[in-house]
Amino acid sequence: MPPSPSLIACRECDSLHRRVPLAVGESAHCLRCGAELYRRPRLHPEQMLAISLTALITLIIANCLPIIDMSINGIPSSTTLLGSILVLFDEGRLTLAALVLGTGMLFPLLDVTLMLALLLTPGRPRLQAPLFRLVSALRPWGMTEVFVLGVLVSLVKLSHSARVVAGGALWAFGLSAFLLLVMAHFDLRRLMDEAQ
Amino acid sequence: MSALHPTARELGLTGCRRCGLVVQGTGDGFCPRCRSALSSRQPDSLTRCWALLIAAAILYVPANLLPIMETTTLFGTQRDTILSGILYFWATGSRGLAVLIFTVSILIPLMKLISLAYLTHSAAHPKGQSIHQRARLYRLVEVIGRWSMLDMFVVALMAGLVRFQNMGLIEAGPGAAPFGAVVVLTMLAALTLDPRLMWDSAEDKE
Numbered sequence: 001m002p003p004s005p006s007l008i009a010c011r012e013c014d015s016l017h018r019r020v021p022l023a024v025g026e027s028a029h030c031l032r033c034g035a036e037l038y039r040r041p042r043l044h045p046e047q048m049l050a051i052s053l054t055a056l057i058t059l060i061i062a063n064c065l066p067i068i069d070m071s072i073n074g075i076p077s078s079t080t081l082l083g084s085i086l087v088l089f090d091e092g093r094l095t096l097a098a099l100v101l102g103t104g105m106l107f108p109l110l111d112v113t114l115m116l117a118l119l120l121t122p123g124r125p126r127l128q129a130p131l132f133r134l135v136s137a138l139r140p141w142g143m144t145e146v147f148v149l150g151v152l153v154s155l156v157k158l159s160h161s162a163r164v165v166a167g168g169a170l171w172a173f174g175l176s177a178f179l180l181l182v183m184a185h186f187d188l189r190r191l192m193d194e195a196q
Numbered sequence: 197m198s199a200l201h202p203t204a205r206e207l208g209l210t211g212c213r214r215c216g217l218v219v220q221g222t223g224d225g226f227c228p229r230c231r232s233a234l235s236s237r238q239p240d241s242l243t244r245c246w247a248l249l250i251a252a253a254i255l256y257v258p259a260n261l262l263p264i265m266e267t268t269t270l271f272g273t274q275r276d277t278i279l280s281g282i283l284y285f286w287a288t289g290s291r292g293l294a295v296l297i298f299t300v301s302i303l304i305p306l307m308k309l310i311s312l313a314y315l316t317h318s319a320a321h322p323k324g325q326s327i328h329q330r331a332r333l334y335r336l337v338e339v340i341g342r343w344s345m346l347d348m349f350v351v352a353l354m355a356g357l358v359r360f361q362n363m364g365l366i367e368a369g370p371g372a373a374p375f376g377a378v379v380v381l382t383m384l385a386a387l388t389l390d391p392r393l394m395w396d397s398a399e400d401k402e
């Protein structure tokens with residue numbers, strides 16, 4: 001079955017459209033349902049590579065630094081993301097521990113790592129196909145931006161009964177969340193289109 | 197037949213929903229470019245969506261009734277459900293936060309359950325709201341579901357931080373697991389539903 005690279009079917013309503021060239025930053029939308037069909041990103045793959053690399057570094061830093069430093073009556077306490085997850089495992093809250101481990105830590109790290117691999121292997125369809133599938137399947141499950149909001153809520157909650165200071169990880173996670181947002185806005189399918 | 201906008205299926209083609217490649221034929225198979233499972237329509241996605249929604253609706257009950265956080269101090273143990281946690285925020289003057297948590301932890305999961313049940317039902321029995329309104333609802337549900345994880349992250353951080361011998365200990369409660377499961381199951385349901393079925397059934401009415 002020969003594929004037709006000049007056509008695109010809407011992923012929501014299946015209407016068939018002929019692809020037209022877009023200017024940088026433009027996106028094409030379905031005439032029937034309005035869903036986005038494809039997009040020409042503002043950023044080149046090389047720029048995405050730089051952003052992904054930065055995101056990987058900020059994520060690693062964020063995972064190593066303490067998230068919140070607090071003290072009650074002079075007794076200090078602080079935790080990293082992994083530290084919190086290990087406490088949950090210890091207490092036998094395995095479902096919650098696994099969920100936080102996946103959505104807060106593993107999936108964002110995997111997303112960025114696989115994205116780097118995808119961007120570093122142009123012209124290798126056999127390698128890129130599984131990478132592309134994995135990145136696009138994983139993407140909805142990485143929730144760094146939700147986690148950042150969770151840190152802010154925790155800070156307010158704890159400030160009622162203790163002295164709290166945001167740890168360095170908050171800033172690193174915040175920056176990572178922003179970079180992941182930029183990466184999510186980059187149309188991955190374009191890499192597959194250009195590989196042809 | 198949608199005369200203005202013919203679908204790939206009507207023209208004997210199938211679009212890969214992952215990578216966007218359009219392929220000849222409407223049989224099931226694998227995308228020659230990205231190797232994803234290729235299917236012109238997934239009618240069994242409605243059944244799978246129902247199964248996920250029913251499981252989520254059942255778990256929604258313990259998620260809201262069981263405590264998600266247990267705080268032990270010298271004065272005893274306090275068990276907080278999602279709702280009592282929200283009421284605490286409201287009572288201590290953090291009304292904005294109370295509204296935020298109420299929205300993401302109670303309103304959004306409930307709204308997702310009802311909306312997805314409605315969308316799945318109307319994909320098979322089209323009547324009521326116009327297809328364009330339903331498409332907007334589908335996109336909204338896809339985007340907002342993840343924010344319900346907020347309270348899970350808060351509980352995890354509190355449990356990791358507040359571990360003072362006799363001045364205070366916070367642990368995750370038995371309600372956290374069913375709550376997390378509701379978030380995951382409703383996200384899976386939204387990803388499972390094949391929106392093309394909604395548009396197919398709406399065609400006769402347009």
Ligand SMILES: [Zn+2]
Pocket residue numbers: 010011012013014015030031032033034035
């Ligand atoms: Zn469409």
Ligand SMILES: [Zn+2]
Pocket residue numbers: 212213214215216217227228229230231232
């Ligand atoms: Zn494909």
